[in-house]
Amino acid sequence: MIISILKDAIYLKYGDFVLEKSEISLVKEVIIKQSKFLEFMQLVKDDKDLKFDILLDHTAVDYINENVFHLVYHLYSSIYNHQVIILVEVPRDKPVISTLCSIWRIAEWQEREVFDLFGILYNNHPDLRRIFLEDDWVGFPLRKNYKDNFMLEK
């Protein structure tokens, strides 16, 4: 299935969950309301026409000027071989989102990585620890305002 058609299908079927249509036409992703996020992910996984059975990737983007984090979820269906990118916005000063561990097991470690590097907090996560950095590391390196003593100024 071509990605743009897939995106329209999601808008059509799950219009209630979608925050807004993306302004940039090139962007293939769908922005989902934060409050209905967990429910939406469970629905698209079980939907017989979508069947997103693999959580291929999860990461975040820090928009410091807009004061939001974009959480990026990349879903893939091994049955239909289609994929879509799902976005959720969380405020930068309160970056809390529910975990997807109950839907895809891999979410546990992908979320730990994002927690380690961005400081996103996941509700009900079974094992929220730093994964790459030491436990006593201060700050979250992939945030745009991160600074430490070892960084070189350009």
Add this chain to the structure above:
Amino acid sequence: MTIQLKTLNEILHNLDEKKHWGTKEYFINMGPQHPSSHGVLRFVLKLEGEIIKEIIPILGYIHRGIEKIGESVSYRNFVHLTDRCDYFSSIINNWAVSRTIEQALNMETNDRIETIRTIFAEIQRIQSHTMWWGVFGMDLGAFTPFFYGFRDREFLTSIVEETCGSRLTMNYIQPGGVLYDIKSNFIKRIKQYIKYLRPRIEEYERLISDNVIVQKRTENIGILTKEKALSFGSTGPVLRASGVPLDLRKNDSYGVYDKVKFSVVIGTKGDSWDRYWIRIEEMRQSLNIIEQLVDNIPAGKHMVTKYTTKIKLPVGYYQSSIETARGILGIFVASNGMENPYRIHMRSPNYNNLWSITDMAVGLKISDLVTIVSTLDLIIPDVDR
């Protein structure tokens, strides 16, 4: 003086009759310098006797912050950093970044470029799998395969070295083409290699696959069912061993994979043996692909843009994936229209393949854990990035 002869069976039998030796659960540390961890991967094992109750992988010993560095270098420079992640798929990693950029810019490449890229990607796959096969043998305690694997990899390395000048971090594929055109005796040497490797793979099979010890140590060890493999986000040979025919070479058909005939190899059970055998068979399939392509490389330029052209992607998100020797490598770029990416993220196949071990190895012994880690074929610099 009395001499009492014992047999092993007697000793083992007598032990049962003695009082029960109580064991308690304890933690043991494995790595980060353990030979089977192929780098600096550390496990903390919770054991009862020698049965693994729980396994905690600990990462970060070679975390270099490549994604953070990527925010301060240009798109072209980032291509070179990807070599340092999965160093056995370095050309395929280069291709993944180049493909993302080309898709974002709607840059058209020609058939020659795509054919050369496909051939080199398959060369890398064979090189990676022969190397893996050697290390797999060594992990199980046989040293000979290690030399055989290295010997056969050396041929390919020297062929690649002749074309692009490097042996490990190849930096060959760039956005808009490949860095150098192939040399005149490339085709001849590659054909020689195909002729050379086919009987070698049979030899591999005789040496390792037919070995009863190997069979007993891999059969039914570390079973990853289809549902679990999908849930754990495994890709590549690990997922295909569990019976899911997900191979982006077929499903996405980038490069010239749609013009060649090859089969996607899948397993039935998802145990270590399936993961082993799939890679052996993939080597044969890769040889077939190269054989079909090497005679008809179309004429044309090897680079459609100038190497010095600055790359600026339009504002937006870009994502594209590619099948490396170990699974799906996805490159995610958030661009704000500048020369540097605003955020660049690698979905590394090894990071996602690793975690199924927390489920697979439970209830087995440490030697089985070594087998499982080996059949997952992890490259730790790609796990940590």
